[in-house]
Amino acid sequence: MxxxxxxxxxxxxxxxxxxxxxxxxxxxxxxxxxxxxxxxxxxxxxxxxxxxxxxxxxxxxxxxxxxxxxxxxxxxxxxxxxxxxxxxxxxxxxxxxxxGLAEALAADAQLASEPYLADCARLDWAVHRAETAADAHAPPEGLQRLVTDDPAELALVLRPGLVLLASRWPIVTIWQAHRSHAEDRFAPVREAFAQQRGEQALVWREGWRPRVSALADAEARFTQALLGAQPLAVALDAAGEGLDFEAWLMQALQHGWLAAVLPCPPHAAAAER
Structure with missing residues (x-):
């Protein structure tokens, strides 16, 4: 043979x-x-x-x-x-x-009484993958462009592995409770469910540790626009008046969210105009 x-x-x-x-x-x-x-x-x-x-x-x-x-x-x-x-x-x-576990959980009739499980799984998976995400350039490339260039001609590139998840359930509060050693660590979860509060989770790697934070609506809209490769001016419009860009930028630099500030591709800048 x-x-x-x-x-x-x-x-x-x-x-x-x-x-x-x-x-x-x-x-x-x-x-x-x-x-x-x-x-x-x-x-x-x-x-x-x-x-x-x-x-x-x-x-x-x-x-x-x-x-x-x-x-x-x-x-x-x-x-x-x-x-x-x-x-x-x-x-x-x-x-x-x-x-694909989140989709499997969502389709599992035996777990229908716990509809938040699928979104908790999506958050767990995002954290799991963030652990092996690539490093970001520090300090961010092109940061000086924020002072010299038109926001309509700039793109803010977020670090590799950064993910935004929106849920109708308090997934960040649930995730944090399962990592807390407080005596009544699930009290915030009960309160969030009582308020029927959904949350938008930002996941990233800071140093060697994956991090999770709940974003306010304006920050989430801004982040989603950046993840969609929108020009900075478009992202600011999407966020609305609820976003303090200077405060956001300080957090982005502190936590390593921002990888680069680059000129927009010509077609993106032209669309903004």
């Missing part, structure tokens, strides 16, 4: 093994591909499935600690096992596994 044919056969065998582990194909499909007798094959597949589900559960618990605490260890293990079967890993880096 040629090397190419052997490699192709091995790739087919591995793909078939994965499909069997994920129950996309019956166990008997592997007959003829494995040398072991059927009982031993069954034990081996069972062990592989158990190990795969355990690995998925650990990876998801690391990425979604708030969700894991909210629903409890046993329920989270069941969610992780189901997610592993329905959306198995597609790459070897388990730190990238689980991006």
């Amino acid at each position: 040629s090397c190419d044919a052997a490699c192709e056969r091995e790739a087919q065998r591995q793909q078939l093994l994965l499909r069997t582990l994920w129950r996309e194909a019956p166990d008997a499909t592997l007959a003829g591909w494995l040398r072991d007798a059927a009982p031993r094959q069954a034990r081996g597949l069972s062990a592989y499935r158990a190990n795969g589900e355990a690995l998925a559960a650990r990876a998801l618990a690391a990425a979604y600690p708030t969700v894991a605490e909210l629903i409890g260890e046993e329920a989270f293990a069941a969610v992780a096992a189901r997610h592993w079967r329905e959306r198995p890993p597609t790459c070897g880096d388990m730190a990238l596994y689980g991006a």
Whole structure:
């Protein structure tokens, strides 16, 4: 058998093994591909499935600690096992596994009584990904342009990994409560639910630590416009009178939100005019 044919056969065998582990194909499909007798094959597949589900559960618990605490260890293990079967890993880096858990939680009828879980999962995932985001230039490139250039011709580039999440639920307050050691750490959560307060979460990495902060409406509108690559003048208009730009800029420099101040692309500046 040629090397190419052997490699192709091995790739087919591995793909078939994965499909069997994920129950996309019956166990008997592997007959003829494995040398072991059927009982031993069954034990081996069972062990592989158990190990795969355990690995998925650990990876998801690391990425979604708030969700894991909210629903409890046993329920989270069941969610992780189901997610592993329905959306198995597609790459070897388990730190990238689980991006679709929020959508799975939103569609899970058994969790319908906790509709905030999906947004809590989105926040957990944003924090998880922020941990490995690229570094930003410090101090921000082109900062002097804020003094010399027309805001209609400037673009404020936010740091890599910075994410804005809007929710009808108090997801920042929930996230913070699960990291607090206060005696009644969930009192702010109860108050937020009583007020039916939604929150807009800003997620970024500061130094080596991921950070989460709730933004006021004006700040959120401004940030969303910047993330959409709008010129500074457009972002200021979107924010409205509720934004103190100088105060925002001081925070942006202090926390490392701002990566660069660049000239707008010609078409963006022309659109603003």
